[in-house]
Amino acid sequence: MTAADAVAVLVVLAVTLYAWSGLADYGAGFWDLTAGGREGGGRVRSLIDAVITPVWEANHVWLVYLLVLTWTAFGTAFASAMTTLYIPLMLAALGIVLRGANFALRKDAARAGRRHVAGMLFGLGAVLTPFCLGAALGGIIAGRVPPGNAAGNEVTSWWNPTSILVGLLAVAMGAFLAAVYLIAEAHRRGLPGLREYFRRRALWTGVLALLFGIGALVSLRGDSPQMFDRFVTRGGVLLAAGAVLLALTFMRAARGGVRGLRLLAAGGVAALVWAWGVAQYPYLLPFGLTIADGAGAPITQKWMLAWFGVALVTLVPALILLYVLDQRGELGEDPLTSLEAGEPGDLRP
Amino acid sequence: MFDLLAASEPAQLLPARSQMAFTLMFHIILVPLGVALPALMLLAEHRGLKRRDQAALTLARRWSHVAGVTFAVGAVSGTVLSFEMGLLWPGLTGKYGDVFGLPFAIEGIAFFLEAILVAIYIYGWKRLRPWTHFKLGLPIPFVALVGAFSIISANSWMNTPAGFTLGPDGWPTDIDPIAAIFNKALPWEFLHFVCAAYMAAGFTVASVYAVGWLRGRRDRYHRLGFLIPFTVAAIFTPVQMVVGDLIAVWLFKEMPVKFAAMEVVTNSGTHQPEIFFGRYDAATNTVSGGISIPNLNSILAGNSPDTYVQGLDAVPLADRPSNVNVVHWAFDIMVGIGTLLMLFVIWFAWHWWRKRDIPSSKPFLWIAASAGVLTYIAIEAGWIVTEVGRQPWIVYGFERTSSAVTGADGIWLSFAVVVVLYLVMAAGAITVLRAMARRWRRADIGEYGDAAVPYGPRPEVEASTEKAPS
Ligand code: HDD
Ligand code: HEM
Ligand code: HEM
Numbered sequence: 012m013t014a015a016d017a018v019a020v021l022v023v024l025a026v027t028l029y030a031w032s033g034l035a036d037y038g039a040g041f042w043d044l045t046a047g048g049r050e051g052g053g054r055v056r057s058l059i060d061a062v063i064t065p066v067w068e069a070n071h072v073w074l075v076y077l078l079v080l081t082w083t084a085f086g087t088a089f090a091s092a093m094t095t096l097y098i099p100l101m102l103a104a105l106g107i108v109l110r111g112a113n114f115a116l117r118k119d120a121a122r123a124g125r126r127h128v129a130g131m132l133f134g135l136g137a138v139l140t141p142f143c144l145g146a147a148l149g150g151i152i153a154g155r156v157p158p159g160n161a162a163g164n165e166v167t168s169w170w171n172p173t174s175i176l177v178g179l180l181a182v183a184m185g186a187f188l189a190a191v192y193l194i195a196e197a198h199r200r201g202l203p204g205l206r207e208y209f210r211r212r213a214l215w216t217g218v219l220a221l222l223f224g225i226g227a228l229v230s231l232r233g234d235s236p237q238m239f240d241r242f243v244t245r246g247g248v249l250l251a252a253g254a255v256l257l258a259l260t261f262m263r264a265a266r267g268g269v270r271g272l273r274l275l276a277a278g279g280v281a282a283l284v285w286a287w288g289v290a291q292y293p294y295l296l297p298f299g300l301t302i303a304d305g306a307g308a309p310i311t312q313k314w315m316l317a318w319f320g321v322a323l324v325t326l327v328p329a330l331i332l333l334y335v336l337d338q339r340g341e342l343g344e345d346p347l348t349s350l351e352a353g354e355p356g357d358l359r360p
Numbered sequence: 361m362f363d364l365l366a367a368s369e370p371a372q373l374l375p376a377r378s379q380m381a382f383t384l385m386f387h388i389i390l391v392p393l394g395v396a397l398p399a400l401m402l403l404a405e406h407r408g409l410k411r412r413d414q415a416a417l418t419l420a421r422r423w424s425h426v427a428g429v430t431f432a433v434g435a436v437s438g439t440v441l442s443f444e445m446g447l448l449w450p451g452l453t454g455k456y457g458d459v460f461g462l463p464f465a466i467e468g469i470a471f472f473l474e475a476i477l478v479a480i481y482i483y484g485w486k487r488l489r490p491w492t493h494f495k496l497g498l499p500i501p502f503v504a505l506v507g508a509f510s511i512i513s514a515n516s517w518m519n520t521p522a523g524f525t526l527g528p529d530g531w532p533t534d535i536d537p538i539a540a541i542f543n544k545a546l547p548w549e550f551l552h553f554v555c556a557a558y559m560a561a562g563f564t565v566a567s568v569y570a571v572g573w574l575r576g577r578r579d580r581y582h583r584l585g586f587l588i589p590f591t592v593a594a595i596f597t598p599v600q601m602v603v604g605d606l607i608a609v610w611l612f613k614e615m616p617v618k619f620a621a622m623e624v625v626t627n628s629g630t631h632q633p634e635i636f637f638g639r640y641d642a643a644t645n646t647v648s649g650g651i652s653i654p655n656l657n658s659i660l661a662g663n664s665p666d667t668y669v670q671g672l673d674a675v676p677l678a679d680r681p682s683n684v685n686v687v688h689w690a691f692d693i694m695v696g697i698g699t700l701l702m703l704f705v706i707w708f709a710w711h712w713w714r715k716r717d718i719p720s721s722k723p724f725l726w727i728a729a730s731a732g733v734l735t736y737i738a739i740e741a742g743w744i745v746t747e748v749g750r751q752p753w754i755v756y757g758f759e760r761t762s763s764a765v766t767g768a769d770g771i772w773l774s775f776a777v778v779v780v781l782y783l784v785m786a787a788g789a790i791t792v793l794r795a796m797a798r799r800w801r802r803a804d805i806g807e808y809g810d811a812a813v814p815y816g817p818r819p820e821v822e823a824s825t826e827k828a829p830s
Contacts, residue, residue: 069479071439072472078442079468082453083461090454093446097768104443105777111436112785160450161767307458308535314462322469329476336480336488 014313015306016293018084021319023288025080027281029073031188034181034280036070037137038189040110041182042212044134058205062196071107084312087158088295088305092147095156095163099143106143109136138182145181149174149227152287153234154297158305173234176227183220184280187213191260191276198269210264217261221254224283238290238297246286253282373762375771376448379778381747383440385740386782390434392739395508395554396561397427398478398500400589405494407588415581419588421485422800423565426793428482431475433789437782438471448771451764452754455531459524460517462537463510470507474500505554512553516545519746520614521755544614548607549746555600556739559701562593564732571729574722586718590728593735594705601702604695605660612661615756616670618749621681622691623657628671632657637692640684645673681751690744697738701731 039059046052046059082089093100146169150156155168168174190213197205232239242250256279263272291297295305306312401423408416442464445453453461481497488496517523523540524532569585611619619625624635626645634657638650655665662669672680681687704727711719718724754761 069435069472069475071435072468072475075439075442076465076468076472078446079461079464082446082457083465084458086454086457086461089446089457090450093443093453094450094766094768097447097766098770100443101447101774104440104447105774105781107439108436108778108781108785111433112781112788160454165768307461308537310535311458311462311537314537315465318462318465318469325473326469326476329473329480333476333480336484 013303013306014309014316015084015302018080018306018312018315019292019295019302020288021315022077022080022084023284025073025077026288027284029070029077030184030280030284031277032070033074034141034185035188035192036185037110037141037182038185038187039193040134040137041186042189042193042209044131044137054202054205055208058193058197058200058202061200062193080315084307084315085295085302085305086307088300090160091158091162091296091300092151092156094159094161095165095168096147096150097161098165099147099150099169103140103143103147106136106138106140110140111136141181141185142178143169144178146170146174146178148181148287149177151296152177152238152291153231154238154299156296156299158296158300171234172230173227176223176230180220180223180227183216183223187216187220187257188276188280190216191264191272194264195269195273206267206269210267213264214261217257217264221257235297241290242286245292246290249282249286249289253279253286255279256282369762370765370767372448372768372771373765375775376765377761379771379775380444380448382775382779383437383444383782384747385743386786387434387437387441388739388743389736390430390437391508392557392560392736393427393430393564394434394474395504395557396501396592397423397430397565398474398481398497398504399558400561400565400592401427402494402497402501403592404584404588405497407584409490409494413584415584416588418581419585422796424478424482424485425796427478429789429792429796431478433785435471435475436785440778447768447774448766449754449764450766451759455759455764456524456755459521459532459535459537459540460514463513463517463541466510467507467514470503470510474503474507477503508553508557509550510541512550513541513543513546515746516549517541517543518754519543519549519750519756520545521758526758548603548610552600552603552607552742555596555603556735556742558596559593559600560732560735560739562589562591562596563701563735564589566590566593567729567732570725570731573718573720574725574729583718586728590708593731594708597698597701597705601698604698609661612669615749617672617675617680618687618745619661620670620672620674621684621687621749622745623669624684624688625657625669625671627673628669630658630666630668631655632661632667632669632671634660635688637689640688642677642680642684679752681749683748683751687745687749690741690748694738694741694745697734697741701734701738704728704731 039062043052043056043059046055078089081092150163150169150171150173153171153173155171155174156163190209193209194206194213197203197209228239228242231242256275260272260275260279263275293302294300295302401420404416404423405420407413408418408420445464477496477500481493481500484493484496517540520543521540522543523536523538525534527533566586566589569582572582573586608619608622611622623632624638624640624647625632626640626647631654633652633654635647636651636653638647638652640647658665658667658669661667672684707724708719711717711724750756752760752762754764
């Protein structure tokens with residue numbers, strides 16, 4: 012394994028981490044969007060608020076890391092993807108702004124009774140971004156991004172059945188993950204009503220995600236038979252593992268189980284992401300650019316790996332500390348209102 | 361592959377530059393708060409814990425909430441910037457990514473660490489033990505400096521590229537990312553920027569309380585809220601002036617074209633005058649209007665009127681910054697504001713030395729109230745000098761901006777949408793901050809019943825009841 016291969020592993024890892032955190036974050040936005048009228052949706056929204064407030068701005072870091080990692084290690088592939096997939100990627104960035112803007116707005120609008128309109132915008136970003144990121148990834152998988160400055164078709168590279176299905180899969184997967192996380196949170200906070208609410212939603216988004224996933228594979232078979240073969244042969248085991256883990260999650264949730272639910276779901280998503288990684292190896296852009304051909308200077312790759320080591324040593328303890336304090340309930344203040352965080356259901360005036 | 365050059369300017373160049381400039385100039389508003397506000401809040405918390413000063417603790421806690429909001433918006437606008445490095449400048453990231461990308465990775469981790477620590481700090485106010493809380497916050501300013509260091513390193517590398525040579529195919533070889541990080545401009549830019557960040561955060565926070573003071577809220581809380589950040593900014597101001605002057609002299613040696621543009625030196629020679637403002641005409645390479653002081657530019661650059669200064673005429677038109685007037689005016693504005701702030705700090709220091717008190721005259725408070733905005737104007741102007749002054753190069757002397765720009769269409773559209781959404785985001789952030797301030801004021805007047813006693817980490821003893829001396 013060369014240093015460049017190892018950095019490629021980091022890229023897949025960054026995608027995994029972003030799928031766990033970022034996708035779920037957008038999923039929460041999706042549930043917010045669909046929570047319904049002001050009164051009925053209030054309890055749902057306040058649970059979502061309480062759960063995502065502590066970490067929401069940190070999730071983008073994985074996306075940023077992914078971008079930086081690719082342009083540093085695989086500049087040519089990065090520039091090719093960014094120029095050909097300009098439209099979905101720009102839209103994804105705009106969705107992030109939309110979401111950021113409205114998250115802040117919404118918090119306060121809640122008190123002014125304008126919550127719903129702002130929440131709609133907030134939710135829009137939450138669907139737009141994962142869809143566009145998924146569609147862009149779909150375009151790369153389907154081999155529609157050749158190396159070069161805007162060398163691929165600017166529209167069909169991402170607006171084609173495979174891409175669209177991968178985009179929808181990303182949205183559904185995010186909603187599923189978020190629902191699963193929210194089941195656990197509702198349980199922890201002793202809110203059986205909300206637990207049931209998200210249980211039902213986890214079930215139907217799980218089914219949808221499965222359908223989109225199968226659809227994407229079928230469509231890929233027509234689009235790029237070679238890539239399809241790689242998915243089912245090399246990635247077969249991981250695909251199966253992902254499907255089994257997500258099915259277990261599904262069954263557990265259906266029976267009302269809570270413990271281990273989040274781990275199962277995260278494992279399932281990771282297996283799917285890794286199936287992609289394995290299927291696409293050793294290509295950065297199938298089938299025009301390999302890792303070996305697209306890699307930047309080896310010395311830079313080594314430094315990226317070394318820096319990843321530093322990151323592990325510093326970030327992991329800090330994250331554990333944050334997590335422990337959060338789960339112990341030692342953290343409980345809402346910076347956006349500068350009031351103590353309300354418990355779910357408590358929309359103080 | 362990306363050398364789709366460029367006899368004429370590509371159509372995407374102008375919108376791409378505009379969008380990059382707009383998003384960066386937005387991002388940079390949040391950055392000083394991210395870099396320096398944590399230090400201010402820790403200073404206030406330390407004072408509060410040491411002297412059992414409830415007002416200081418309240419300030420620290422509120423500042424941390426402001427930091428939380430600006431941090432979130434900074435993270436969003438920073439994420440967009442990361443996209444833009446590829447969406448708009450594939451010829452930069454695609455070709456030189458392995459040379460100058462490493463500091464961005466360092467920055468990513470540093471900011472993540474900062475985000476985690478800030479989250480712990482903010483969410484931990486009430487529940488963690490006071491000194492534990494303080495100690496958990498202590499690394500934040502240093503982590504922020506690591507982040508600023510790396511991102512500034514990436515920028516200074518664009519000004520003084522290092523750590524590679526161009527091979528026969530025009531692509532970088534012999535790459536040494538560490539040499540790229542520690543390029544020649546780095547120490548100057550970093551020092552100057554850290555001073556700028558502390559000045560901006562200090563003066564801005566202080567100006568909020570200066571306004572309160574002007575409106576008659578002359579209590580201990582407002583006094584401290586003014587003094588802590590103002591003192592910090594005041595300490596950095598003279599340092600900044602010295603560093604700024606050193607940078608100008610250094611630029612004179614290392615980037616003579618930028619120097620000539622910012623000082624509008626038209627023709628090379630000795631005995632160069634210092635020209636304030638005025639209008640430069642690129643067609644004739646002359647300056648009209650403005651105030652001119654004979655010999656001063658030569659003296660500033662080399663301590664003697666006989667110093668030879670290279671003018672804009674030394675390079676062909678195609679290698680000059682496309683907009684010399686913007687660079688020159690931005691430079692004069694930055695230096696003008698710096699001088700003004702320096703005089704202002706001297707006024708304060710004099711008064712404090714004689715009377716041990718904040719000058720309470722209206723003019724002083726008015727200037728204090730606008731110092732934050734002024735510092736921000738200086739920062740924006742300074743970045744314009746750096747970035748526009750580097751043109752037409754994106755990597756100085758190696759890569760032209762026009763050859764690095766994307767080949768995709770529709771950048772005007774994305775630029776327009778970006779502007780609209782950023783304005784919404786800015787409006788959102790301002791709304792949140794204002795609502796926060798209103799709530800604080802109400803809490804201070806006691807509308808919230810027992811919440812009227814501002815909270816903080818539980819101090820062991822009752823809050824100090826010292827009254828403002830006004
Ligand atoms: C608080 C804000 C502030 C103040 C008062 C000053 N500056 Fe500044 N200046 C900046 C904030 C700034 C900045 C925004 O931080 C820049 C942009 C890039 C950089 O590294 O710092 C900058 C850049 C910058 C540059 C361009 C550096 C380059 O392109 O590499 C020069 C020559 C100066 N400054 C010189 C000065 C002088 C002579 C000053 C006063 C006597 C001065 N600055 C005051
Ligand atoms: C690490 C920090 C930075 C990096 C990597 C960076 C990178 C870039 C790039 C790639 C461009 C477009 C190409 C070019 O015009 O040369 C650019 C232009 C520009 N940047 Fe920066 N920048 C940084 C910091 C800043 C900051 C903080 C500001 C302002 C507040 C700023 C202001 C501008 C402006 C005004 C332009 C347009 C210049 C022109 O096109 O004439 N930059 N920058
Ligand atoms: C092209 C230039 C730039 C890029 C690509 C960029 C990228 C980013 C990113 C991705 C974030 C969010 C970090 C996260 O959530 O993990 C961020 C935030 C931040 N950036 Fe930038 N940045 C640029 C210019 C600058 C400059 C010139 C500075 C000056 C030191 C700076 C200082 C900061 C700070 C302090 C934050 C933390 C957020 C805050 O406190 O407001 N950035 N930036």
